[in-house]
Structures are given as C-alpha cells and as structure tokens.
Amino acid sequence: MVARMIKTKKVDNRPLTLLERLYFTEIAAGMLVTLKHFFRNLFKPSNIVTVNYPEDRIPLPGNARLRTRHRLKLRADGTPKCVACYMCQTACPAYCIDITAGEYSDGNPVEKYPVGFDIDLSRCVMCGMCVEACPEDAIAMDTGEIPGGALTRDEMFMTKRDLLRNLPGEPSLLGASNRLHNEWDGTRVKKK
Amino acid sequence: MKLKIDGKETQVQPGTSILGAAQAMGVLIPRYCYHPSLSVAGNCRICLVEIEGAPKLVTACSTPCAEGMSVLTTSEKVRAARRDVLEFLLINHPLDCPICDQAGECGLQDYYMEHGLHKSRFPQADKVRRHKRRDVGKYLVLDNERCILCTRCVRFCEEVTKTGELCVRERGDRSYIDLKPGSRLDNDYSLNIADICPVGAFTSADFRFKKRVWFLERTASVCAGCATGCPIEVHHRDNIVYRLMPRPEEGFPAWLCDEGRMTCKSLRAPGRPAAAFCEEGNLKPAAGLRFAASRLGKLKPEQVAIFGSPFMSLEDNLALAELAAAIGTKNFCLHFSTEPGIKDGILKNTDHSPNSRGLALIHAVYGGYTREQFSERLASGEVRFVLGRNEEVKAALAAAKTDIPSSVFSFSDEPAPGRACVLPAASHFESDCLFINYAGRLRRARAAVKAPEGVLPVWQAADRIASMLGAPIRLETRAAVLERLKAKIPELAAAPLSDDKAEFELK
Numbered sequence: 166m167v168a169r170m171i172k173t174k175k176v177d178n179r180p181l182t183l184l185e186r187l188y189f190t191e192i193a194a195g196m197l198v199t200l201k202h203f204f205r206n207l208f209k210p211s212n213i214v215t216v217n218y219p220e221d222r223i224p225l226p227g228n229a230r231l232r233t234r235h236r237l238k239l240r241a242d243g244t245p246k247c248v249a250c251y252m253c254q255t256a257c258p259a260y261c262i263d264i265t266a267g268e269y270s271d272g273n274p275v276e277k278y279p280v281g282f283d284i285d286l287s288r289c290v291m292c293g294m295c296v297e298a299c300p301e302d303a304i305a306m307d308t309g310e311i312p313g314g315a316l317t318r319d320e321m322f323m324t325k326r327d328l329l330r331n332l333p334g335e336p337s338l339l340g341a342s343n344r345l346h347n348e349w350d351g352t353r354v355k356k357k
Numbered sequence: 358m359k360l361k362i363d364g365k366e367t368q369v370q371p372g373t374s375i376l377g378a379a380q381a382m383g384v385l386i387p388r389y390c391y392h393p394s395l396s397v398a399g400n401c402r403i404c405l406v407e408i409e410g411a412p413k414l415v416t417a418c419s420t421p422c423a424e425g426m427s428v429l430t431t432s433e434k435v436r437a438a439r440r441d442v443l444e445f446l447l448i449n450h451p452l453d454c455p456i457c458d459q460a461g462e463c464g465l466q467d468y469y470m471e472h473g474l475h476k477s478r479f480p481q482a483d484k485v486r487r488h489k490r491r492d493v494g495k496y497l498v499l500d501n502e503r504c505i506l507c508t509r510c511v512r513f514c515e516e517v518t519k520t521g522e523l524c525v526r527e528r529g530d531r532s533y534i535d536l537k538p539g540s541r542l543d544n545d546y547s548l549n550i551a552d553i554c555p556v557g558a559f560t561s562a563d564f565r566f567k568k569r570v571w572f573l574e575r576t577a578s579v580c581a582g583c584a585t586g587c588p589i590e591v592h593h594r595d596n597i598v599y600r601l602m603p604r605p606e607e608g609f610p611a612w613l614c615d616e617g618r619m620t621c622k623s624l625r626a627p628g629r630p631a632a633a634f635c636e637e638g639n640l641k642p643a644a645g646l647r648f649a650a651s652r653l654g655k656l657k658p659e660q661v662a663i664f665g666s667p668f669m670s671l672e673d674n675l676a677l678a679e680l681a682a683a684i685g686t687k688n689f690c691l692h693f694s695t696e697p698g699i700k701d702g703i704l705k706n707t708d709h710s711p712n713s714r715g716l717a718l719i720h721a722v723y724g725g726y727t728r729e730q731f732s733e734r735l736a737s738g739e740v741r742f743v744l745g746r747n748e749e750v751k752a753a754l755a756a757a758k759t760d761i762p763s764s765v766f767s768f769s770d771e772p773a774p775g776r777a778c779v780l781p782a783a784s785h786f787e788s789d790c791l792f793i794n795y796a797g798r799l800r801r802a803r804a805a806v807k808a809p810e811g812v813l814p815v816w817q818a819a820d821r822i823a824s825m826l827g828a829p830i831r832l833e834t835r836a837a838v839l840e841r842l843k844a845k846i847p848e849l850a851a852a853p854l855s856d857d858k859a860e861f862e863l864k
C-alpha cells in the first residue's frame with residue numbers, strides 16, 4: 166500500500182556531451198523556453214499560472230487537514246464560546262496567544278469570558294495545537310485564509326474583534342460551558 | 358512501635374496514624390478531608406489502605422498504627438477502592454475545570470490523573486445542580502457544585518478561628534455547605550479556606566480569573582504585615598504579584614491572615630509613585646534624590662532631622678542611622694515603643710510593624726531621640742527639614758503641629774504631607790531585605806519583582822544622598838550593608854546574614 170503511493174523516478178546521471186559542455190546551445194535552449202512563455206503570456210494572459218499574491222489568491226480546497234487563519238466561534242447570542250481557560254495559550258509552542266480573562270456581569274452562568282484574546286500570527290507556526298487543546302470547541306483554524314503577505318507586523322496581530330466569527334451553519338452547540346449557557350439563554354428568552 | 362508499610366519496616370510513636378507513618382517514610386497516601394492542622398474527620402474515604410488480615414479496607418488518616426501491622430498502600434484492592442471513591446466524588450461534580458480557578462492545583466484533577474482515569478458513567482444532564490458563584494464573604498466565592506463535602510472549611514472555622522460560620526446542611530446527595538443563618542465569612546483568616554479547600558469550591562475573590570496557577574512563579578519571602586513575620590510564598594508573573602500564599606516553616610502554622618495577604622495590593626495601587634514628586638513637579642527618582650541632597654546641603658546639620666521606622670528593614674534603618682552620623686545631626690530618631698503579642702491566639706500581632714525588634718537593635722547602638730523627644734524637637738522650630746518614611750513623617754508632623762519641609766520615602770499610595778518631596782522607594786517585594794520579628798527571629802524578604810525603573814530601596818537611596826552631600830557612608834552594595842550590620846550591631850555579629858538559607862534567632 167505504502168509502496169504504491171510513493172512514486173520513484175530514476176535520474177540519469179550520464180556525463181555531459183561536448184555540445185552540452187560548451188553551454189551555448191543550452192543557454193539558447195533555455196532562452197527559447199523563456200521567450201515561448203513570454204510571448205504566450207503576452208498574447209493570452211488568461212493562461213498565466215501564477216497569481217499576484219497577496220492581492221489575488223487561489224481559493225483553497227475545503228479540506229479537514231487544512232489549517233488556516235484562526236477564528237473564535239460564537240454562541241447563538243453572539244458571545245464568544247471561549248471561556249478564557251488558557252488551555253490554548255498553555256499549549257501554544259510559539260507563545261503567540263495572549264488572553265485576558267474577565268467575569269460576566271450579566272449573570273451568565275459560564276462566569277468567565279475573554280476580555281482580550283490576541284494571536285500574533287507573525288509568530289504563529291500554524292501547528293493547530295490551540296485547536297487541539299480547546300475544551301470548549303471555541304477556537305478553529307478553518308477560515309480558509311492563509312495568514313501572511315502583510316506589509317506591517319501590526320496587520321498580522323489578531324485581536325478578539327478580528328477573531329470572532331461564525332461560519333455558515335453555526336453556531337455549534339458543543340462544549341460543557343456552552344451547554345450551561347444555552348440553558349440560561351433559553352430561560353432568558355422565555356422571560357422576555 | 359514497629360509496623361510494615363508496603364513491606365518496609367518502620368518505627369513510630371504510639372498513636373500515629375497510618376497516613377502519618379507512611380508520610381514519614383515518603384509514601385504519600387491520597388487525602389481530601391485530612392489536614393495536618395485540623396481534626397481528623399475520615400469522611401472522604403480516598404485514603405483507604407489494606408491491612409493484611411483485616412476484613413475490610415481502612416481509612417489511613419483515622420486508623421492508628423498497631424504493633425506488627427502490615428499495611429499495603431498500592432495493592433490492587435486499594436487502587437480499585439481509590440478509583441471507585443474518586444468516581445463517586447465525581448458523579449455530581451460539574452465539568453467546570455476550564456473556568457475553575459483551582460485547576461492546576463486541584464485535588465480532583467491530580468488524583469484523577471494518578472488513580473482514576475476512568476470514563477464517566479454519568480451523563481452530564483443527570484448531575485445534581487447546586488448554587489454557584491455565591492458571595493459568602495469579602496474575600497471568598499463559594500461554588501456548591503464543586504464541593505466534595507470534606508468539611509475542611511467547616512472544621513477550620515470551628516477549630517482555628519473558632520468563629521463557626523459554616524455548616525453542612527441536608528443529608529445524602531442533597532447536602533451542601535452553607536453559612537449559618539445571619540453570618541458571613543468575614544473572619545480575619547477567611548482566605549485560608551480557599552487554600553485548604555482541596556477543590557475549587559471555595560476560591561479567592563481577589564485572585565479570581567487573574568491568572569492560571571501554572572503560569573505563576575514562586576519566590577519564598579516573608580510577610581511584612583505585622584511583627585509576626587509569617588513565611589510566605591510570593592506568586593508572581595511578568596513583574597506582577599498575583600497572590601501571597603503561606604509557606605511551611607518550622608514554628609509557624611500553615612495559615613496567613615487576610616490582611617497580610619492583601620499587603621501586595623499596595624505595589625500596584627494606582628496612586629503609588631514611580632517618580633519623585635517635588636515642588637518642581639515630577640522628577641526621575643535619581644533627580645529626586647539629588648533634589649533632597651541639595652535641600653539637605655543648604656542646611657546646618659542641626660537643622661536636619663532623620664526618622665527611622667519599624668516598617669522599614671534593618672538595611673534601611675542602618676543606612677539612615679549612618680546618614681545621620683555622616684551629616685552630624687543629633688536630630689534623629691530610631692525609636693519605637695510597642696507591645697507585641699499575638700492576641701487572637703493565631704497569628705495577628707498587636708504590633709503592626711514588621712521590624713520593631715530590628716529597629717530597637719539599631720537604636721541601642723546609634724542612640725538618638727525617643728519618639729516623644731523627637732516630636733518636641735520637631736515642634737521646637739529649630740528643625741527645618743525631615744527625612745523619613747512617608748506615613749510616619751506625616752504622623753510626626755501632625756503630632757508636632759508643624760509643617761516643615763520634608764523628603765519622604767513612599768512605598769504605597771498613601772498621600773504625602775503638604776510640603777514634602779516624595780521619593781519612591783522599593784518595597785520588600787522588590788528588594789532583598791531583613792526584618793526581625795517580635796520573637797527575635799531573623800526574617801528574610803526576597804525580591805520577587807523588579808521595582809519601577811530607577812526606584813531604589815531606602816538604604817541605597819540614603820547612600821546616594823550621603824555621597825551627593827560629600828559625606829559618603831559607603832553602603833553601595835547590599836553585601837556592604839550586611840557587613841556593616843554585623844560590624845556595628847553586636848547582637849548580629851554572629852548572624853549568618855548573607856547566607857540566604859540560614860536561620861537565626863536573637864538570644
């Protein structure tokens with residue numbers, strides 16, 4: 166199984182012929198390839214295979230193994246699912262997460278929430294440990310955006326506001342504290 | 358009395374519990390309700406051990422050793438019992454670890470990882486729900502869902518503070534910890550309950566959500582809240598002190614008073630000066646010292662008064678005494694009269710200063726006025742400038758009903774007297790320093806965090822001022838100060854001042 170997946174290619178390491186050793190023919194052949202591409206792109210630009218990254222981007226395939234820029238998931242009422250437990254900050258090998266915890270003042274039974282949640286993407290190594298560590302299913306790396314291509318360091322610094330976002334089909338209801346919150350939210354709605 | 362624990366012979370005094378005997382051998386038997394400073398309750402059952410020949414497992418905390426007993430603490434039966442007890446305790450336990458301040462130092466988490474590791478057989482929806490986030494006292498938050506009913510908190514209030522605010526209500530799986538009617542947990546030692554609660558039921562309201570405990574760094578130090586000088590551990594991170602915890606030391610109980618724990622608050626009090634503040638406005642701390650020196654330099658020696666304080670360390674008071682000698686003034690006071698003693702029978706001293714014994718030693722060598730005489734000197738009108746600690750200079754000026762200019766060392770956000778130049782000073786959390794407590798024991802405070810830039814301890818500031826005046830006292834380094842202390846104070850001549858570990862007690 167494994168053997169079939171690995172394709173091997175034999176490289177022919179024969180010595181150079183005289184013509185090749187003179188280089189001139191090889192340089193001319195190389196120029197020919199360059200010129201061919203130049204004229205083809207000139208007359209038919211839609212054929213160009215590269216894009217002007219970061220202004221233009223190729224959409225990424227949806228893939229469970231793909232790790233892209235982080236986001237913080239939201240509950241139904243728009244509060245972050247994150248409970249500021251610091252598990253992600255503890256697990257992060259790049260020390261790029263910085264959380265400030267606070268206490269809900271509106272009687273929310275989850276008690277704790279992140280007042281601040283910063284990720285310095287310029288230090289992040291995209292390892293996904295934070296997602297792995299989160300007990301509340303609150304952080305995800307599925308925005309489909311590849312961080313990078315920024316002109317300043319500040320652009321790579323994500324604050325809570327940049328991170329909070331639900332994707333279509335959400336909010337998800339997973340997470341122990343989330344359950345508490347949903348119950349409470351239900352009673353609140355009934356009272357209203 | 359001889360017995361065997363896990364096959365190893367040991368000898369104990371009659372009356373020792375199995376748990377105590379095992380601990381002396383280095384075998385740690387898990388425990389929740391047992392606390393060395395409280396009575397034995399034997400209700401949590403996590404400490405079950407097997408005695409060869411006995412029909413049932415017994416609780417190690419409440420069973421005394423018997424001659425020839427052979428105890429097994431790791432047999433299959435014992436391990437199964439621990440796992441089951443733990444599962445029992447966790448049946449109604451909420452899934453709160455992510456928001457629980459106890460996480461990281463929680464008995465349930467620790468023993469679950471060590472002995473449990475079972476899958477939960479109880480659905481979350483069936484758990485008994487109880488009152489959460491209860492405001493039970495000034496410093497405490499109670500979460501009844503997390504409680505395992507070990508009754509440590511109840512026993513603490515009964516036996517240590519003898520105030521008895523807590524009780525267990527109801528029976529069976531309905532039982533919960535509650536305040537007795539009409540009472541609140543506001544005794545002077547209430548925060549110890551957060552420490553002894555093995556789970557996150559009682560947590561500190563002050564430390565709440567401030568930091569995860571595994572991020573904290575620890576520095577062994579002493580409390581300067583009163584003359585008892587309790588051993589503390591300063592928990593800090595990124596130059597912020599988050600909490601003070603008791604540290605075990607021979608001769609001290611495992612408690613701290615609430616007031617002592619809150620002494621770290623003054624460090625980051627919004628009004629605490631980080632710059633010198635004079636008539637000219639804000640100055641860098643070094644410029645503030647220069648300003649004080651220029652003031653001093655313009656006056657005759659007898660117009661200057663220097664005021665030592667029992668709230669400052671040995672080093673600080675020695676440097677001030679030396680400064681007075683170098684200037685050549687007779688107007689200095691290193692005196693403080695007090696009646697120390699532990700009136701409540703636990704910890705809190707009637708003498709609120711950490712170093713009155715130390716000050717007395719320096720007073721005995723350097724002399725100077727008593728407080729009453731000093732007050733008269735200030736009132737006499739001859740003195741034109743005072744140097745000392747903010748709070749005391751203020752009180753002395755008020756008592757003498759004068760308003761002479763002063764330079765005051767400020768450790769906190771306490772406002773300064775009207776005509777004072779405030780000099781910020783590094784506190785005992787920010788510099789290594791020595792105190793002598795009411796019983797004559799040498800207490801070592803160690804720097805846990807850094808003082809704001811340029812802010813010096815008082816002894817260093819006094820040394821700088823002396824140099825600027827052209828009357829150097831040569832106390833540039835702490836080693837020099839300690840040498841001088843040993844050379845000048847006969848009682849400290851043999852004291853191991855620079856050996857950070859050594860204990861010392863005055864005769």
Ligand code: SF4
Nearest residue numbers: 257289290292293295
């Ligand atoms: S992906 Fe890895 S490096 Fe980046 S924030 Fe998460 S844990 Fe840290």
Ligand code: SF4
Nearest residue numbers: 247248250251253299
């Ligand atoms: S691990 Fe999850 S819940 Fe915890 S702080 Fe990080 S994002 Fe928030």
Ligand code: SF4
Nearest residue numbers: 453454457460463557
């Ligand atoms: S008491 Fe311990 S086990 Fe219970 S929620 Fe708190 S940290 Fe978790």
Ligand code: SF4
Nearest residue numbers: 504505507508510554
């Ligand atoms: S509140 Fe804490 S100390 Fe008190 S009985 Fe419950 S678990 Fe024990």
Ligand code: FES
Nearest residue numbers: 390401402404418
């Ligand atoms: S520690 Fe022995 S029964 Fe609780």
